[in-house]
Amino acid sequence: MIGVRVFQLLVVSGVLLAMLGQGMMLSFPSCLLPALLEGSSGIMLDLDTASWLASSVGLSSLAGFLASSYLMETCGRRTTFALAILPGALGWVFIYFSKDITTLMIGRVLGGTSGGATVLLGAVILGEYTSPENRGMFLNLKSAAVCVGNLAVHVLNHYIDWRNIALVALLPFVISFGLVCSWEESPSWLASMGFLEKCEDVFFALRGRNDRTYQEFDNLLKLQKTLLSPRLSKTVMIKKFLSLFTKRSFLKPLLIVVISGFLSEFSGRHVFPAYASQIIGEITGDKVQSFYYTLSIDLIITSSITFSSVLVRIMKRRVLLFSTGALSLIVLTSVCLYLHVASKNFITYESWIPLSLFVVYFVLANVCCAPFPYIIVGEIFPLSYKGAGTAVSGVFFSLLLMIALKITPYLLISLNVYGTFAIFAIIILICLVLLYIILPETKDRSLPEIESYLQTGKYDAVEDETLKKKMIDDS
Numbered sequence: 001m002i003g004v005r006v007f008q009l010l011v012v013s014g015v016l017l018a019m020l021g022q023g024m025m026l027s028f029p030s031c032l033l034p035a036l037l038e039g040s041s042g043i044m045l046d047l048d049t050a051s052w053l054a055s056s057v058g059l060s061s062l063a064g065f066l067a068s069s070y071l072m073e074t075c076g077r078r079t080t081f082a083l084a085i086l087p088g089a090l091g092w093v094f095i096y097f098s099k100d101i102t103t104l105m106i107g108r109v110l111g112g113t114s115g116g117a118t119v120l121l122g123a124v125i126l127g128e129y130t131s132p133e134n135r136g137m138f139l140n141l142k143s144a145a146v147c148v149g150n151l152a153v154h155v156l157n158h159y160i161d162w163r164n165i166a167l168v169a170l171l172p173f174v175i176s177f178g179l180v181c182s183w184e185e186s187p188s189w190l191a192s193m194g195f196l197e198k199c200e201d202v203f204f205a206l207r208g209r210n211d212r213t214y215q216e217f218d219n220l221l222k223l224q225k226t227l228l229s230p231r232l233s234k235t236v237m238i239k240k241f242l243s244l245f246t247k248r249s250f251l252k253p254l255l256i257v258v259i260s261g262f263l264s265e266f267s268g269r270h271v272f273p274a275y276a277s278q279i280i281g282e283i284t285g286d287k288v289q290s291f292y293y294t295l296s297i298d299l300i301i302t303s304s305i306t307f308s309s310v311l312v313r314i315m316k317r318r319v320l321l322f323s324t325g326a327l328s329l330i331v332l333t334s335v336c337l338y339l340h341v342a343s344k345n346f347i348t349y350e351s352w353i354p355l356s357l358f359v360v361y362f363v364l365a366n367v368c369c370a371p372f373p374y375i376i377v378g379e380i381f382p383l384s385y386k387g388a389g390t391a392v393s394g395v396f397f398s399l400l401l402m403i404a405l406k407i408t409p410y411l412l413i414s415l416n417v418y419g420t421f422a423i424f425a426i427i428i429l430i431c432l433v434l435l436y437i438i439l440p441e442t443k444d445r446s447l448p449e450i451e452s453y454l455q456t457g458k459y460d461a462v463e464d465e466t467l468k469k470k471m472i473d474d475s
Contacts, residue, residue, distance in 0.1 A: 007184070007205050011129045012138050014179035015122040016145040018085055021172035022119060023149020024165075025088065025111040027273035028095075029054040029405075030294075031157035031165060032104075034277060045101055051409050053101070053108060054274055058402025060109040061116025065394020068117035072390070077125050077186040082177060084121060088114025089173040095166040107166075114173075116398055120390045123377045128188040131207055132216075132446050136312040136375060143371030144305045150273040151298040158291055191220055219448040244388055249455050253380040256439055257393045260373035263431035265404045266424040267328070268362065269370040272297075275408055282417050283339075283358070284351045293355060301362045308367040312375070316443050318436075321368045325432045328364035331357055332425045339418035369428070373397070379442045382451040 033050045036043055045053070064084065071080040091110030098104045126138045149172075156165045187206065190199035200217065207213040244250040265271070272279065276294045284293060311320055335357035342349040373393075381389035411420040442450050 008130060008134075010179055010182050011125065011206075012141070014081070014176050014183065015118075015125055016141060017172045017176035017179065018081070018088075018118045019122060019142050019145035020149040020152070021085075021088055021169060021176065022115045023146035023273070024153050024169040024172070025057065025091075025115055025149075026146070026270050027150040027153040027276075028108075028111075028162070028165070028169070029274045030276050031153060032162045035162055043099070043101060043104070047409065049101065051406050053105060054409075055402045055405035056105060056108045057112030057115060058398050058400070058405055060112030061119075061398040061401065062395055064113040064116030064118070065120065065398055066391055067113075068121045069388070069391030069394060072121055072124065072189075073192075073386075076189050077121065077128065078180060078183045081118065081121055081125060082180045084114055084117030085173050085177045085180065086114070087111070087117070089170055089177070092166045092170040092173070096163050096170075116394055119374065120377055120394050120397070123374050124386060124390060125186065127379055128186045129206055131213075132444050134313070135379065136317070136443060137309045139375040139379075140305070140309040140312045140371055143366075143374055144302065144309060147298070147302040147305050147366070151295070151302050153273075154276065154291070154294055154298050158295075188220065196221065216446045216448070219446060222448075241388055244385060249382060250385050250389065252438065253382070253385075254389060254392060256380055256435070257373055257377050257389070258396055259431050259434050259438075260376055261393070261397050261400055262427055263325075263435070264370050264373045265400050266427040266431075267365040267369045268421075268424065269366075270401055271404055271408050272362070274405055275412065278409070278412060279417055280355075282412070283354050297359055297362060300359055301366050304363040305366040305371060308371070311367065312443075316441055317375075318439060318441050321372060321439070322432065322436060324364045324367040325369050325428070328361055328369060329425060329428055329432065331361040331364060332421060332428070335361060336418045336422040336425060339416070340422075343416070343418070376442070379445075379450055382455075 029050075033054060036045050036053075037047075037050060064087070068080050068084050071083065075083075087110040091107040091114065094103055094107035094110060098107060122142055123139055126142060127135055130138050149169075153165060153169070156168060160168075184202045184205065185198070187199045187203035190196075190202060199220075203217050203220070204213065207216070276297070277291070280293045280297070308320075335354050338347075338357065339354055341347055377390070377393055408420065411423070415423070440450075440453055445453070
């Protein structure tokens with residue numbers, strides 16, 4: 001068995017490369033759409049078709065979410081992740097050879113399918129493979145990898161055309177697939193299937209052997225023994241799935257993930273990379289120089305979210321989220337007010353002021369607000385609900401992504417940048433207030449401890465008979 005550090009490095013690297021590929025897929029419209037709208041590529045389209053081409057990844061990711069949620073429970077985390085990479089790689093091939101809108105759309109749909117399949121499954125994998133003290137950092141690095149993908153597309157767009165960018169974007173998926181094939185299966189999945197000896201080997205290969213890991217493994221086994229049950233018919237499985245929506249232990253983490261999804265999307269996580277040139281171009285009034293402004297903001301965002309991986313490791317989740325969230329909301333409100341007042345000619349407009357404020361905003365927002373749902377989703381769902389929770393979360397994230405990418409170009413035209421981000425600011429405020437009320441602290445807690453808290457309100461209730469009874473009833 002390979003060493004602990006090498007084992008975790010292979011897992012983390014495989015996930016991060018897939019997320020880098022996803023970032024390139026999400027930001028690809030920023031180079032594709034301007035070229036198509038200008039007619040320089042020989043493929044013509046209008047604004048409505050362009051918005052569908054950008055937002056199609058959101059709708060198509062539904063299929064990826066649902067497929068991966070089912071396969072991760074039946075085939076395992078490793079096999080499912082490897083399969084999930086393939087549509088994305090094929091999508092870039094379609095885009096590279098495309099001669100019409102239909103082929104481009106097929107490529108985007110395949111990319112969205114892969115993105116939907118890998119984004120939450122990647123969070124689950126990092127949550128299950130890595131130790132509690134490093135889990136938050138690795139989950140945050142997953143979001144940082146998406147930002148690196150965004151940055152890569154914006155840089156490449158300055159030197160090569162969108163077809164060659166598609167060819168370059170194929171590489172992360174190819175390398176990730178090779179790394180995934182070297183993994184062992186998730187210890188949590190092995191335990192859920194009753195492969196306890198293999199589970200033990202893999203668990204200690206990942207974690208090493210010390211008092212903390214022995215206790216964590218013991219908790220995992222005790223928890224899993226309450227959940228082992230015979231295979232059920234499809235009718236019973238459907239009824240069991242629907243019954244989850246009556247259980248507090250499922251609804252509470254789902255509500256947390258849903259609110260976190262709104263917070264992330266309207267913090268500009270996907271909107272800014274996809275429409276960066278349009279947003280920066282309107283603020284500066286200089287389309288030629290917008291590349292350098294966009295690149296600078298990309299670098300700052302990537303640096304801030306990478307640095308936040310350190311903060312996630314040393315700070316409590318709630319403290320980090322609400323401190324940076326409140327500050328980012330104040331800055332975003334300020335930039336919207338400045339742009340609005342300047343548009344009415346009450347003050348002299350200086351483009352460096354809103355640009356500077358946007359830089360500060362994106363630094364703060366990407367510390368925690370933007371990546372937060374992809375951190376929490378790997379921690380918050382109980383093991384018995386992980387597949388169902390991932391599926392439902394995936395459906396929601398897909399629809400939210402599609403809606404955000406679809407409506408943004410129309411908002412930018414009708415409400416300008418300041419009106420669009422003012423709406424975003426209101427949504428962010430509502431999300432932060434709701435999360436302040438319902439979000440538990442998950443830092444340095446093992447997955448069984450978090451599950452215990454959601455069931456009983458106590459982190460150390462793994463031995464509690466009431467908890468065992470609830471788990472048996474829920475399963």
